[in-house]
Amino acid sequence: MRDNRGKRHELAVVLVGVTLAVLSNRDGCLSSIHRHLANHYEKLVNVLGEEKRRPLSRSQLPRVLEKVSVAVFDDLIFSHFGIKLNEKERKWLAIDGKELRGSIASGAKRGEAMVQAVAHESGKTMAQNYYCGTKESEVPRVRKLLTERALLTQKISFDALHCKPQTLAMIAQSKGKYLVGLKENQKQLRQEVLKTSENHANLWKIAGTKKGHGRIETR
Structure with missing residues (x-):
């Protein structure tokens, strides 16, 4: 190109x-x-x-x-990769929170906010809710949205803010699926996840041979 x-x-x-x-x-x-x-x-x-x-x-x-x-x-x-997904399997929802433009009063840090469940493929908003950012945080409001709109059985993606045991347990117990970000501020959990991935078999390997300095190296 x-x-x-x-x-x-x-x-x-x-x-x-x-x-x-x-x-x-x-x-x-x-x-x-x-x-x-x-x-x-x-x-x-x-x-x-x-x-x-x-x-x-x-x-x-x-x-x-x-x-x-x-x-x-x-x-x-x-x-x-030989993967064939039907329409139901391809349906994922992304949960996201946003401050409403112009709602933050002078001297304040938070204003009116909303949380949305947006379809990955179409970008269509499937559910949403509003709350006052000065009185409530995004995490409990997302839990309420998932419960009230019967989304706990769906496939949901979150950012790292929602990597909370209570939130993820609600989805797991309802037989839903989730994909959530994990940052370095959760050191113990991150180390456990890294160790788990290291124990998985490699999907593929790349090998190469290099000659030099009187020896042959294979990597």
Whole structure:
């Protein structure tokens, strides 16, 4: 793919880099995604066997991505891994809280706020609720939304604010599923999750041989 400055970029490298960034918890921020892509660019082109060029610039990243068909790219990923999901299996809801613009009074830190359950695929708001941010926090309001709107049996994604035992237990007990962020401020839980993932079998391995200094190294 050629950007508007005439520079060529291998689309496979860009898309794989963006996908890896999203899987590394860089979702939602293009600057963060681009930093991850740039920092791992050399390793990425080596693994993919592509010619090494300068990484795509931050300003060009959204211009390239807007030309990609999300539906086609989505199908390619799922077909590559042999995954076929029906409509029900693909239905995930994202829980998010927002301050209402213009509602924060002078000298105050919080104002009127809302929590929403938004469908991942369509972006449609499936449920929402309002509360006063100066009197109540987002966490209990989200629990109330999940209960009152019968969402506990659904598949829900949260940010790290909602990585709370009570919230997640409510979903698990109702046979729902959840995906939640985990930050370094929960050190013990994070270490346990990392250890658990280390004990899983590798999905694939990459090996290479290098000669030099009178020896052969295999990595």
